[in-house]
Each structure stands twice: as C-alpha cells, then as structure tokens.
Amino acid sequence: MRNYAFSLIIHVAGIVMLAVGGAFAVTQNLWFCATACGTIIIGICISLYRIQSRQTAMMQRIVECMKNNDLSQLAHAPFKDRNMQQLAADMSAALRNIHSHLDEEEAKHQYYENLLNQVDTAVIVCYPNGQIDWMNKAALQMLDNRNRLPEEILSALKNKQAVAQLLHSPAPTELALSATQIQIKGKTYWLVSLKNIHTVVEHTEMEAWRKLIRVLTHEIMNSITPIISLAETLSERSESDTDTYASKQMKQGLQIIRRRSKSLLEFVENYRKLTRIAPPIKTDIQVKDFFKDLKQLFADPRITFNCPNTPLPWKADRGQMEQVFINLIKNAQEACQDNPSALISVYAHIADKQWKFTITDNGEGMLPEVTERIFLPFFTTKPEGSGIGLALCKQITVLHSGQITVTSEPDKGSTFTLTFPM
Structure with missing residues (x-):
C-alpha cells in the first residue's frame, strides 16, 4: 500500500474491528x-509503526543533510499520497x-576576503x-x-x-x-586598519627626490650642452690665429669652459642614475652562492x-x-682604512619571516646628525663623494619592499641593516 491516507484508514479500521471481535469472543468464551x-491487532500495530517510521525516516534524512551541509539532496515521499508528495516537494525546494x-x-x-x-x-x-578574529595578508x-x-x-x-608605535618589531x-x-x-567587534607610515613616507620621499632630480638634471643639461658645443666651436676657430696674446688667452679660457662643462655634465649624469632605476626582476637567490660571488669581488681578508x-x-x-652590497662594503672599507685591526662582517639570517642582512665594521663611525641624513641624495661626508651611493642603495631596497637602517657610534664603527620579506 502506497497511499498514506488509505493505509492509515485501513489499519485503524482493522484495529477497531478486531478489537470488537476479540471482545465478543471473550464474552462467548x-x-x-x-x-x-x-x-x-499486534501485527497491524507493528505495520502502522513501520508506516510512521518511513515518514520519520524522510524527516531524519532531511535533518541530517542540513546538519552536514549537504543541501543538494532531494526529499522523496515514502507514499504515493498527494499531500505527502507535496510536502516532499516543498522540503526539496x-x-x-x-x-x-x-x-x-x-x-x-x-x-570580499580576496579583495x-x-x-x-x-x-x-x-x-x-x-x-583577533580575522586579519588579511598585509596584517x-x-x-x-x-x-x-x-x-x-x-x-x-x-x-x-x-x-x-611597535617598539618590539x-x-x-x-x-x-x-x-x-x-x-x-x-x-561587539573592532574593525581596525593599520598603515605603515614609515613605508609611505619613504616611497613619497623617494618619488619627490626623483622628480626634483629629473627636473634639475633636465634643465642643467639643456643649458650645459650648447655651452660645450659653442666652446668647442670657438676653440677650433681660435687655433687658426696663434700669434696674438689675446688669441692664446681666449683659447685657454675656452678650454677651461669646455673642461668644466664636461665635468659638470658628468656630475649631473651621475644624479640621473637615481631616476633610472628599473623595477626589480626578482628571482630565487641562494644567499650562500650570493656571498660566495661577493667574496670573490673583495679579496680582503678583513671581510x-x-x-x-x-x-x-x-x-x-x-x-x-650586488650593487647595494658592493656600495655598502666599499663604504665599510673606507671607514676602516685608518684602523690597523679592521674587521668587516657581512651576516645573513632569517628572523620573523624576513631575510635580515647586516654589514658591520669597526671603523671611524658617524655622528648622530650624520646617520639621520646619510640616505639623502646629495649628502656626503667624503671630500670627493657624489652623495648618490647610499641614496641609490635605499631606493633599490625600497623597490624590493625592504628597509635599510644604520646604527653608528664615533670611533666604534657602524652597522647597516637590510630587511626583506620572504
């Protein structure tokens, strides 16, 4: 029997009739x-229980699907009853x-999480x-x-x-x-956003310097180039007249103008390097091999x-x-040139999921006011320095999403620290 209502009526009617018949049989002994x-009657009750169990089993199957998040299942009516089939269809919907x-x-x-x-x-x-309940990759x-x-x-x-300020980072x-x-x-939750001011300032500062240098070098080179050309032309013409004293003086003056203009042009060209740093093409570098190559470049037992x-x-x-490390190691060598027991250490290790490199020397060191300005373009403490070496190191480091810092004490030495995310 598949019709639920018909089955229920038959079972109930059978129980009633058999109960009446049984009672009559008892009175007649x-x-x-x-x-x-x-x-x-017991058999009919068992059959009725099974009918009810089939209906309950359908409900339990739906509940289990919801508990296990398996919501792709459909409810199937255990009887060919219109109401029961409609109930199963509604539950499936x-x-x-x-x-x-x-x-x-x-x-x-x-x-939103990917965003x-x-x-x-x-x-x-x-x-x-x-x-913390949740945080994104930057956090x-x-x-x-x-x-x-x-x-x-x-x-x-x-x-x-x-x-x-994070003091323990x-x-x-x-x-x-x-x-x-x-x-x-x-x-109650707190939705917190954090932005590294130091990184933003570094990027803004770097871009400002690049724009300034680009404008200055453009204007200076536009002015110097015609001066050099004109000086060369006048110098060539003055060579035809070598007898007069005035001609000799003019020739010497033109040669000085040309020489100093070329020197200034080379000076400006050095600063243009700061505006021409290409975006880094990152590859997997084995630090051990990288240090081995650097060691071959510096045949110095003190390093x-x-x-x-x-x-x-x-x-x-x-x-x-390589350009960054060569600059830093050369600076360390120059700082130690007057120290007979000079030592320079280049050390790398992994800390807090970052690569950390230190270049330490026991040279002359620097004053605090120097360390504050050491990475600025045009700033140098060397008589013949250009002031672009450490500025170039900083720009390359920032382009690699890293940081470069320096600690130093006069007459005790300096330590340059570079950190890069893994």
Whole structure:
C-alpha cells in the first residue's frame, strides 16, 4: 500500500474491528478467536509503526543533510499520497533555496576576503579585549600571525590615538591607526586598519627626490650642452690665429669652459642614475652562492661572510642587490682604512619571516646628525663623494619592499641593516 491516507484508514479500521471481535469472543468464551484477534491487532500495530517510521525516516534524512551541509539532496515521499508528495516537494525546494543562498553568501565572502587580501593596508577584526578574529595578508605580514593585538596598538585603540608605535618589531615602526566598532549577532567587534607610515613616507620621499632630480638634471643639461658645443666651436676657430696674446688667452679660457662643462655634465649624469632605476626582476637567490660571488669581488681578508645553511631562497633582483652590497662594503672599507685591526662582517639570517642582512665594521663611525641624513641624495661626508651611493642603495631596497637602517657610534664603527620579506 502506497497511499498514506488509505493505509492509515485501513489499519485503524482493522484495529477497531478486531478489537470488537476479540471482545465478543471473550464474552462467548471463544479464547482461540480472542487470541487470534489480539495477535492480528499486534501485527497491524507493528505495520502502522513501520508506516510512521518511513515518514520519520524522510524527516531524519532531511535533518541530517542540513546538519552536514549537504543541501543538494532531494526529499522523496515514502507514499504515493498527494499531500505527502507535496510536502516532499516543498522540503526539496526549501533545501535548494538554502543551498543557493549559502552559495551566494560564500561567493560574497570569497570576493570580499580576496579583495581585502589584495590591499596593502592591514585590516583586522578583533574583540574589545584584543583577541583577533580575522586579519588579511598585509596584517599577517605585519603582526606575524598573532592571536592578539600588540599592547601598543591595543593601548592606542583604548586611548583613541591616531598613531601607534611597535617598539618590539624587527625595526621600530609607526602605524597610522583607524578603528570602527561594529555589532554582529549581539557581539561587539573592532574593525581596525593599520598603515605603515614609515613605508609611505619613504616611497613619497623617494618619488619627490626623483622628480626634483629629473627636473634639475633636465634643465642643467639643456643649458650645459650648447655651452660645450659653442666652446668647442670657438676653440677650433681660435687655433687658426696663434700669434696674438689675446688669441692664446681666449683659447685657454675656452678650454677651461669646455673642461668644466664636461665635468659638470658628468656630475649631473651621475644624479640621473637615481631616476633610472628599473623595477626589480626578482628571482630565487641562494644567499650562500650570493656571498660566495661577493667574496670573490673583495679579496680582503678583513671581510667575513656568514649565512645560514638553508635551502630557503631570497627573492630579489641579483644585479641590483650586488650593487647595494658592493656600495655598502666599499663604504665599510673606507671607514676602516685608518684602523690597523679592521674587521668587516657581512651576516645573513632569517628572523620573523624576513631575510635580515647586516654589514658591520669597526671603523671611524658617524655622528648622530650624520646617520639621520646619510640616505639623502646629495649628502656626503667624503671630500670627493657624489652623495648618490647610499641614496641609490635605499631606493633599490625600497623597490624590493625592504628597509635599510644604520646604527653608528664615533670611533666604534657602524652597522647597516637590510630587511626583506620572504
């Protein structure tokens, strides 16, 4: 029997009729008939229970699908009953609607998560006590997968400060802080955004210097080039008349103008290098091999190279990085030229998921006011320096998303530190 209503009526009617018949048999002392009626009633009750179990099994199957998030299943009616089939169809439609809604929500979640992971601003969702609920990739790189906000940031949040300083990070970092309080399902969260001010300032400063140098060199070269050309022309014409004293003086003056103009042109050309740094083409560099090549360039027993024996590569532009290290090592050699027991150490290691390089010397060192300006273009303490070497190092480092810092003490030496994300 497939019709649920018909089956139910038949079973109930059979129980009633057999109960009446059994009662009559008892009054007539027909015990065998009474026993038979009772046995049949039990069988009908068992059959009725099975019918109900089939209906319950359908409900349980739907509930299990919802619990296991398997919403692609369909509900099947256990009976060929119109009402029961309509119920199964409605339940299947409800499952499809829930499945479609969850797919849409998951798509939105993936979209917004990917979007937030692409921005360079650290975005964090946390509880008021500082426990982190979610953060994007920029925040992971900044905070190194912590489960709580650093105390400096939490304190700045509570005091409604716009800037927080991380004192215990690999390099002291100032962060622009913005926070919004939100309520989700009765719970309070903080939506926090962090921006590394130091990185922004470095990029802005670098771009400003590049624009300034580009304008200056363009104007200077436009003025010098015709002067050189004119001086060469007049010098050639003056060679035809070599008898008069005035002619000789003019010739000497023109040669001086030409020589100094060419020297100034070469000087300007050096500064144009700061505006022509190509975007780095990063490849996997084995630091051990990189140091081996540097050691061959500097046949100086005072220089030692040390690095970890790790297969983890350093992603950087090899040519540009060689230029940076050559400049820094040459500066260290010059700083140690008056020290008979000079030592220069080039050391690399991995810390806080970053490659960290240090170039340390025990040379003459620098005053604090010098270390503050050492990376500025045009600034130099050398009599014949151009002031572009360390500025070039800084620009290359920033283009690699890294940082370069210096610590120094007069008569004790200097340490240049470069950090790059892995």
